[in-house]
Amino acid sequence: MGRNGSLEAPGTRASTMLGTSKDSGYGIVTREDFSDVTFLLEIRHPLMAQAAQPGQFVIVMSHAEGERIPLTIADFDRGKGTITLVIQAVGKTTREMQQLCRIGTSLFALVGPMGVPSHVGGARKVTCVGGGLGVAPVFPQARAFKEAGAYVIGIIGFRTRALVFWEDKFRSCCDELIVCTDDGSMGVKGPVTEGIKRAIAAHPDIGEVVAIGPPLMMKACAEATRPHKINTMVSLNPVMVDGTGMCGGCRVRVGGQIKFACVDGPDFDGHQVDFEDLTTRLRRFATEEKSALDRWSESCRMTTPPEEAGGG
Amino acid sequence: MAKKRTIRTIPQERTRPHEQDPVERAKNFSEVTCVFSIEDAVRESERCLFCPDPKCVEGCPVGIDIPGFIRKIGEKDFRGAYDVITDANLLASVCGRVCPQETQCEGPCPVGENLEPVAIGRLERFVGDMAIQERWTNIPYVEPNRYRVGIIGSGPAGMACAADMAKAGCEVTVFEAFHVPGGVLRYGIPDFRLPNEVIDAEIDNLRALGVRFECNTLVGRLFTIEQMIGEMGFDAVFVGTGAGYPRFMGIPGDSLNNVLSANELLTRCNMMRARDSSHDTPLPLGRRVAVIGAGNTAMDAMRVCMRLGSEHVYCIYRRTKAESPARVEEVHHAEEEGIEFHWLTNPIEILGDAEGNVRGMRCIRMELGEPDESGRRGPVPVAGSEFEFEADTVVIAIGTHANPIIGQTAKLKLSSRGYIEVDENLATSMAGVFAGGDIVTGAATVIEAMGAGRKAARGMKAWLGIRDTDTVYQPEPVGGEATILGIGIAEKNFVRVHLG
Numbered sequence: 001m002g003r004n005g006s007l008e009a010p011g012t013r014a015s016t017m018l019g020t021s022k023d024s025g026y027g028i029v030t031r032e033d034f035s036d037v038t039f040l041l042e043i044r045h046p047l048m049a050q051a052a053q054p055g056q057f058v059i060v061m062s063h064a065e066g067e068r069i070p071l072t073i074a075d076f077d078r079g080k081g082t083i084t085l086v087i088q089a090v091g092k093t094t095r096e097m098q099q100l101c102r103i104g105t106s107l108f109a110l111v112g113p114m115g116v117p118s119h120v121g122g123a124r125k126v127t128c129v130g131g132g133l134g135v136a137p138v139f140p141q142a143r144a145f146k147e148a149g150a151y152v153i154g155i156i157g158f159r160t161r162a163l164v165f166w167e168d169k170f171r172s173c174c175d176e177l178i179v180c181t182d183d184g185s186m187g188v189k190g191p192v193t194e195g196i197k198r199a200i201a202a203h204p205d206i207g208e209v210v211a212i213g214p215p216l217m218m219k220a221c222a223e224a225t226r227p228h229k230i231n232t233m234v235s236l237n238p239v240m241v242d243g244t245g246m247c248g249g250c251r252v253r254v255g256g257q258i259k260f261a262c263v264d265g266p267d268f269d270g271h272q273v274d275f276e277d278l279t280t281r282l283r284r285f286a287t288e289e290k291s292a293l294d295r296w297s298e299s300c301r302m303t304t305p306p307e308e309a310g311g312g
Numbered sequence: 313m314a315k316k317r318t319i320r321t322i323p324q325e326r327t328r329p330h331e332q333d334p335v336e337r338a339k340n341f342s343e344v345t346c347v348f349s350i351e352d353a354v355r356e357s358e359r360c361l362f363c364p365d366p367k368c369v370e371g372c373p374v375g376i377d378i379p380g381f382i383r384k385i386g387e388k389d390f391r392g393a394y395d396v397i398t399d400a401n402l403l404a405s406v407c408g409r410v411c412p413q414e415t416q417c418e419g420p421c422p423v424g425e426n427l428e429p430v431a432i433g434r435l436e437r438f439v440g441d442m443a444i445q446e447r448w449t450n451i452p453y454v455e456p457n458r459y460r461v462g463i464i465g466s467g468p469a470g471m472a473c474a475a476d477m478a479k480a481g482c483e484v485t486v487f488e489a490f491h492v493p494g495g496v497l498r499y500g501i502p503d504f505r506l507p508n509e510v511i512d513a514e515i516d517n518l519r520a521l522g523v524r525f526e527c528n529t530l531v532g533r534l535f536t537i538e539q540m541i542g543e544m545g546f547d548a549v550f551v552g553t554g555a556g557y558p559r560f561m562g563i564p565g566d567s568l569n570n571v572l573s574a575n576e577l578l579t580r581c582n583m584m585r586a587r588d589s590s591h592d593t594p595l596p597l598g599r600r601v602a603v604i605g606a607g608n609t610a611m612d613a614m615r616v617c618m619r620l621g622s623e624h625v626y627c628i629y630r631r632t633k634a635e636s637p638a639r640v641e642e643v644h645h646a647e648e649e650g651i652e653f654h655w656l657t658n659p660i661e662i663l664g665d666a667e668g669n670v671r672g673m674r675c676i677r678m679e680l681g682e683p684d685e686s687g688r689r690g691p692v693p694v695a696g697s698e699f700e701f702e703a704d705t706v707v708i709a710i711g712t713h714a715n716p717i718i719g720q721t722a723k724l725k726l727s728s729r730g731y732i733e734v735d736e737n738l739a740t741s742m743a744g745v746f747a748g749g750d751i752v753t754g755a756a757t758v759i760e761a762m763g764a765g766r767k768a769a770r771g772m773k774a775w776l777g778i779r780d781t782d783t784v785y786q787p788e789p790v791g792g793e794a795t796i797l798g799i800g801i802a803e804k805n806f807v808r809v810h811l812g
């Protein structure tokens with residue numbers, strides 16, 4: 001088969017440049033919109049669905065000229081052969097994906113699962129904390145802990161009730177679930193650290209905390225557990241290019257040492273992470289990101305009318 | 313044979329290829345050095361003495377019959393020259409461009425004792441480029457033998473191993489983590505030294521041999537080597553995943569913004585095409601860029617910065633020019649293009665501003681100390697010679713460590729530094745798994761990686777019990793007409809071979 005497969009030789013030159021041809025991309029089978037900025041894509045990739053472990057991520061290129069962006073594997077279905085990504089439209093690439101990624105279209109490149117799988121250890125009682133978009137990536141860990149027989153306390157935090165998603169999924173794998181909203185429109189009013197305080201007060205025997213979300217939130221969680229000496233894992237999200245340990249763009253400081261989040265992480269001991277360094281480095285491309293978004297929005301505005309006329 | 317050549321009778325001057333003007337080329341990504349014309353090549357071939365005991369062949373890591381192919385050039389039998397080269401090296405166009413000839417084949421050439429040595433690399437490139445132009449491919453008749461071989465990594469080591477195993481009749485699949493194949497040739501070495509079309513052509517040759525490329529495949533994580541040998545049914549596996557985990561300095565300021573590895577800079581520019589406004593990947597560079605290191609990677613990074621519009625590009629290196637590990641030609645080209653070299657200078661701190669961005673560097677001058685046991689004079693700091701200068705981007709090109717992914721995911725025996733351990737046939741500690749290239753030796757050269765890929769292929773064939781039969785080449789129609797209609801000989805040839 002391999003040999004005959006290459007009989008499509010004409011055009012190889014073009015397809016080498018692109019790596020894979022357009023139609024052999026990675027098909028999107030489900031899309032769900034949680035809010036006007038957050039959406040879910042379920043993508044067919046049977047091999048990856050087999051291999052994926054909690055805590056791992058993929059790198060996506062939505063089209064041949066696109067950027068390589070890392071996204072956490074928020075769920076995987078080994079039977080169906082799919083993986084799920086939950087994406088927040090924050091800049092050019094993610095907004096463009098929000099516009100273009102529909103059921104039946106495909107991604108140009110999808111590679112992974114990357115990163116060291118989370119250590120789902122022997123802790124008998126764990127707390128899985130997700131803030132905002134971080135709710136999605138923490139889900140596979142909560143489920144894995146549950147499957148490993150742990151008592152799982154879920155804490156999910158959102159700005160407001162309208163942004164809440166996956167509450168049902170968490171209920172199905174958590175023994176307790178605390179929902180926090182900044183404005184108190186649902187559950188506990190306040191940040192997720194409020195939920196952590198309550199959980200620790202009720203369960204002094206929590207063995208491990210996993211916290212995923214914006215750097216400031218993860219930092220706050222690590223500070224909340226530090227006095228209690230509870231092992232706290234966080235998942236870091238520096239800017240990445242290859243995701244294979246080759247560029248060093250994703251380097252972070254942990255315990256005074258340089259680590260590459262893509263191959264040494266992305267999970268690290270929250271009490272050792274230098275969050276200030278992480279937030280500084282996340283601002284690296286601020287100017288370029290803004291101008292890319294402006295250019296793109298500008299060009300969208302220009303092309304919207306004909307598209308609407310054509311597609312309805 | 314005509315009268316015997318001597319050092320006195322050969323053309324004294326080494327033939328110079330045309331080069332783009334330094335001022336012009338420092339603004340574009342077109343190739344710096346043009347290929348020899350036929351006249352140039354034939355003239356340069358006349359400088360070879362056809363030594364009975366050719367030292368050049370010993371200097372070439374894959375032992376190309378150099379006087380053999382040069383003789384063919386002299387006879388204007390360019391196709392014959394190509395056949396001689398491809399017996400040992402399938403990447404003629406690549407190696408002719410990027411080999412450090414001065415330390416490999418051209419270094420020991422006796423012509424170099426009095427004059428400049430024969431321009432072996434340029435001649436090899438001439439032949440390789442002509443082969444691409446004319447779409448010559450040496451596709452042998454091969455009986456499929458039903459063995460399945462998996463290759464991890466599509467750099468020169470993987471490509472060479474893939475070619476040899478395909479020629480032996482195996483079904484070969486190359487797995488590559490990136491979305492495009494080629495390894496360092498693709499993401500590291502810039503277009504002005506090695507255009508993408510050359511890499512594409514070499515990869516097309518492999519496809520024509522029946523090799524399959526599976527990009528976007530991170531072996532170790534998507535599936536393991538154990539799974540390849542087990543459930544996936546591969547009879548043998550070659551690991552050619554390169555070195556590539558960049559080192560940082562370990563000095564204050566290392567993680568400031570706008571401090572980046574040369575690998576990151578080059579990947580953004582070469583593979584992700586950040587310099588092209590139709591592509592999304594950003595690559596902000598400042599007006600004053602300091603590059604630390606003086607190897608090939610550093611030279612490439614500096615010359616890319618010049619082309620992307622930086623006003624000052626400084627090279628900071630703690631030894632002297634003589635110790636620079638880069639190809640001589642690259643240092644020379646970099647000097648011509650206006651790179652400012654600071655030899656015997658060691659960085660001690662990268663200075664940042666309040667926002668966490670680079671604003672400058674503090675360095676110290678060095679001098680060469682007493683020779684050590686190996687006779688090499690190491691650099692030692694000159695007391696009180698610290699100085700600061702302004703820079704807004706710092707690029708680190710001081711070498712790499714072994715990539716950890718295969719080590720993390722397979723039970724292969726590793727050295728203390730994380731490289732894969734192999735025996736003299738390049739077999740690893742796992743039965744049926746071979747390894748070669750940078751992941752075994754640490755950062756080396758393209759041709760050494762290729763040589764390792766071929767050596768591993770020999771080991772693999774012996775292990776699988778495949779006998780090396782003489783390769784039979786498919787005859788091709790002569791003359792150039794086959795390319796005129798836009799139908800490549802390669803494709804036609806391929807179909808004939810495998811349907812026949």
Ligand SMILES: Cc1cc2nc3c(=O)[nH]c(=O)nc-3n(C[C@H](O)[C@H](O)[C@H](O)COP(=O)(O)OP(=O)(O)OC[C@H]3O[C@@H](n4cnc5c(N)ncnc54)[C@H](O)[C@@H]3O)c2cc1C
Nearest residue numbers: 069070071072087088091092093094237238239240282289
């Ligand atoms: C391991 C990891 C897992 C992630 N998982 C998710 C996820 O599940 N869902 C999700 O929505 N987002 C996730 N992110 C963040 C996501 O990669 C960025 O939001 C995305 O790259 C932004 O691209 P953009 O062009 O839309 O926005 P831009 O305007 O380019 O950037 C917006 C912000 O995103 C960050 N960013 C930009 N480029 C990159 C890059 N190449 N790599 C990493 N961060 C970048 C920067 O902090 C930047 O300020 C993850 C990041 C990492 C490192």
Ligand SMILES: Cc1cc2nc3c(=O)[nH]c(=O)nc-3n(C[C@H](O)[C@H](O)[C@H](O)COP(=O)(O)OP(=O)(O)OC[C@H]3O[C@@H](n4cnc5c(N)ncnc54)[C@H](O)[C@@H]3O)c2cc1C
Nearest residue numbers: 465467468469489495496531554608749750756757758761
């Ligand atoms: C900027 C630069 C300039 C250079 N210039 C020269 C020069 O002028 N002359 C010269 O002779 N040498 C030069 N070199 C060195 C030379 O390129 C390398 O020695 C050579 O490429 C090593 O070949 P390799 O096949 O071992 O690995 P690589 O070329 O590094 O290829 C390894 C490939 O494996 C892939 N990979 C890694 N891990 C996995 C995995 N788990 N699954 C799937 N794929 C994986 C990588 O993505 C990569 O494509 C240069 C190197 C650099 C970085």
Ligand code: SF4
Nearest residue numbers: 372407411416417433
């Ligand atoms: S492969 Fe490299 S070392 Fe060997 S002859 Fe060619 S240029 Fe010289």
Ligand code: SF4
Nearest residue numbers: 360361363366368421
């Ligand atoms: S050593 Fe020099 S002169 Fe002798 S055969 Fe080789 S290239 Fe020719």
Ligand code: FES
Nearest residue numbers: 243245247248262
């Ligand atoms: S993303 Fe390049 S090293 Fe981690």
